[in-house]
Amino acid sequence: MKKVPGTFPALRSTRYFGNRLAATGAAVLLLLAVIAVCAPWLAPYDPLAVNLPEALLAPSPAHWLGTDPLGRDVLSRLIFGSRISLLIGFIAVGVAVVIGTAVGLLAGYAGGRCDAALMRLVDTMLAFPSIFLLLAVIAILEPNIYNIMAVIGLTSWMGVARLVRAEILSLKERDFVLAARALGASPLRLMVRHLLPNAMGPVLVAATLGVGGAILTESVLSYLGLGVQPPTPSWGNILNEGRVALGIAWWLTLTPGVCILVTVLAFNLLGEGIRDGLARR
């Protein structure tokens, strides 16, 4: 049988498979959110309690995921680290979505010189390898959680801006927008009430994927020592502290990475799932 994409069994199984993966991603994220919210009740130890005699213990019934070079319980630190990762992920993406949507909406609606100027700004921002900008700015400011959220947001809005602009360009010629304009709707009302709600689909996908990306970025920054500062636990800086014991304490390297991997994977699966769902409409 020749492989014809779109024949019934092949296509149906893709959809089913995709849906199931997206649902798995959503379930993982829900679980993670519960863990982050309930961290103080779930963590078996104080994540900051130093206990030098118990440094670098392998996983055991007392410490399920072992201890770090300062004798702190790794499981407790990972549980509290989930708060940081999710918080940074969501707020950074929130910043990016707000800026990106505003820029895209304005550029798409106004057109002409305004559009050209804003899009050149987007091109310019995109030309910088984002890690360069991130590291440079954070080193100048001061690596704390608020700066990190702001800087990740400020260096990742360009994709959203392009998406929104493209949507607006096609939407603004549609009949319902022309009708609203003919009825005398103000430009602001047109943009906010008629254009924006119809352009949010792709933004939702980009935002979901973006949260995963922001969490990855935070982990890189924290690993490099320019992210969340110790003793506050984040998945990235637990990896950084595990570096000194590489080869001795595998649990310090393996577990935070798995947390990052699973979380980012879940966001990616969910994002792709939403995209497939939107594409099918």
Add this chain to the structure above:
Amino acid sequence: MIGYLARRLLGLIPVLLGITLISFGVMKLAPGKPTDAAVQFNPKASFEARERMEKLLGLDQPLHRQYLRWLGRVVRFDFEVRPGGLFDRLTTVLVFIGYSAPGFWLALLAIGWFGVTLRWFPVSGLHAIDHEAMGLLRRGLDVAWHLALPVGVMTFVGLAGLSRYARSGMIEVLRQDYIRTARAKGLPERRVLFRHGLRNALLPIITILGLSLPDLIAGSVVMETVFSIPGMGRLFYDAVMARDQNVVMALVTIGALLTLLGNLLADLAYAYADPRIRVRGGR
């Protein structure tokens, strides 16, 4: 040396055959047929329809014939790569994992496992301590040996991202009319996939490659830090840590210029590869 290589390659053949035999055997031993989902649980499907479907899929043939048929496809790397096929699902999952994993973490794992535990590769730096005393060839091999881990990890991470685009590009292209035309002409499936499908699906990859230059530079900041390689990325990191603003600014600019250059090269390559762009005369 060549004789050794040839022997090793020949030695791989039975292993590969064994692997295919086992994967085929496991699939065939599993209860149920691929047609079940489409036919058996469908009360409207007649017995004739079912038989026709099995014939189409070659399921009416004896097992050894089915195996040989499948093996023939394996040799041509035709794993029934279609949306929803087993190979597609497997690679999609692997690619997703590669795409979601932090590169520096994979690097740490690689250092811990291949470097510290197994001691196959050096864990950091670009040269052995005594590299000054080495001849040219030995020195080259030494660098290659030091680069094996960082290059391997970065390749895996980059590969994951690229194959995602390649997959969606391929799915998109296979839906096009000219693919249906090619099939209708009776071209062999391999020719349809590789010549008509892949060549068109690869076009967006050119752009992605150009756009991925900043990611490569960004990745190098992290990778060179993890592996203590004295490159541009490491220099940038050290400059940031030392608050050496001049070096930081210079490198940020160079990075941006390289990105623009990458985009330009991608555009040129795209125009070269896709006559439609050239004919239109560009923007």
